Ligand SMILES: Nc1nc2c(ncn2[C@@H]2O[C@H](COP(=O)(O)OP(=O)(O)OP(=O)(O)O)[C@@H](O)[C@H]2O)c(=O)[nH]1
């Protein structure tokens with residue numbers, strides 16, 4: 281365990297809100313520093329066993345016996361604490377005055393204010409958690425939907441790190457097989473059976489690629505699944521956005537071309553955050569602003585995971601078909617889903633017509649009949665959206681989803697190095713060069729859990745935490 285020689289303190293809760301504020305103190309001097317200010321009913325922190333709670337008062341300073349607050353003090357003895365160090369959590373009344381005075385007194389008694397993320401950083405350095413888990417702490421705290429929370433918790437418990445460590449073990453085995461061959465190269469013995477090497481490499485590379493590919497979905501769940509609402513002008517896109525999020529976010533009018541720029545609004549459905557994006561209607565336009573808006577619509581289509589294409593059944597099926605044909609040409613169906621929404625169903629009393637209309641467009645994707653105005657069919661639309669995302673989640677072979685851009689980057693580099701190694705192996709390249717690519721892959725993989733890190737990377741990661749974490 282690495283020794284930090286100073287003791288840090290910070291509020292672990294937001295001072296001034298709620299009933300209590302918790303001030304955390306961690307480091308080798310945590311117990312004596314708190315004892316300088318704490319007057320316990322049943323003795324000192326220094327004498328208390330780990331995982332115990334003491335009741336008493338906190339005085340204003342070592343020299344001023346006036347009591348500041350009545351507090352509960354939780355004692356954690358190294359290594360059984362969040363940071364792995366001696367750690368004290370002082371629960372005082374939630375008053376920003378008390379918190380500020382207490383922190384000031386702690387600093388005058390020998391502690392110093394913690395930097396952002398410093399508690400978690402110590403936890404990582406002391407081997408209490410790996411880097412991926414430390415980052416999950418930030419995700420758990422900031423998760424705003426149950427799906428995002430679920431992923432962060434899996435990561436926090438180390439499910440993801442387990443997966444990575446299996447890949448790492450396989451790569452280490454591969455590298456040592458190659459190096460074994462090198463050691464005996466003088467004797468011209470090919471120890472490593474190249475076809476076995478190849479099979480191991482293909483399997484490791486497949487795993488890394490699959491994990492890396494989960495980022496699109498993982499990121500969508502963490503920050504909201506992007507759903508683009510597109511269609512010709514006046515089909516009711518803005519009306520639908522407003523109906524889905526339950527407020528008047530976009531202007532609705534019967535003038536074609538009302539929406540010029542994209543408008544975004546988020547909504548949590550069944551624990552999944554969706555980011556609905558209303559867009560400018562698609563049509564040939566000579567208006568500069570409108571054509572800019574259409575350009576942007578096409579960009580939104582590219583970035584969306586789900587595209588809702590609205591069509592108006594009071595207009596001709598040919599018109600709808602044309603729009604859908606040009607839209608599908610732009611979609612990548614391996615990662616994007618198209619739902620065709622037949623809107624304005626309140627105007628369609630003629631069942632035969634509507635059946636004809638639907639059958640003329642249903643080859644483009646699943647069709648849902650709705651009325652954005654009356655709200656009919658919207659429940660079915662919502663449950664379809666939830667089902668589509670849940671199918672994607674359960675369809676990912678790994679229980680783990682990559683949600684962090686830094687990890688995604690590292691996985692991409694790992695996959696690249698593995699692919700290079702595979703090509704080298706196939707080209708009959710000498711083992712030492714193949715081993716070099718494998719070591720590069722191991723390096724990138726190691727940056728995720730923190731097996732390989734620099735101070736710069738750590739500084740970058742933990743500075744994004746807030747103080748007290
Ligand atoms: N009857 C009926 N009218 C609707 C429905 N949805 C939208 N409308 C009407 O259709 C017109 C156009 O609606 P908008 O929501 O502005 O259409 P849009 O697709 O956003 O249009 P642009 O922004 O111009 O591309 C408005 O007059 C709406 O009231 C519906 O389900 N039924």
Ligand SMILES: [Mg+2]
Nearest residue numbers: 517518538539
């Ligand atoms: Mg609109």
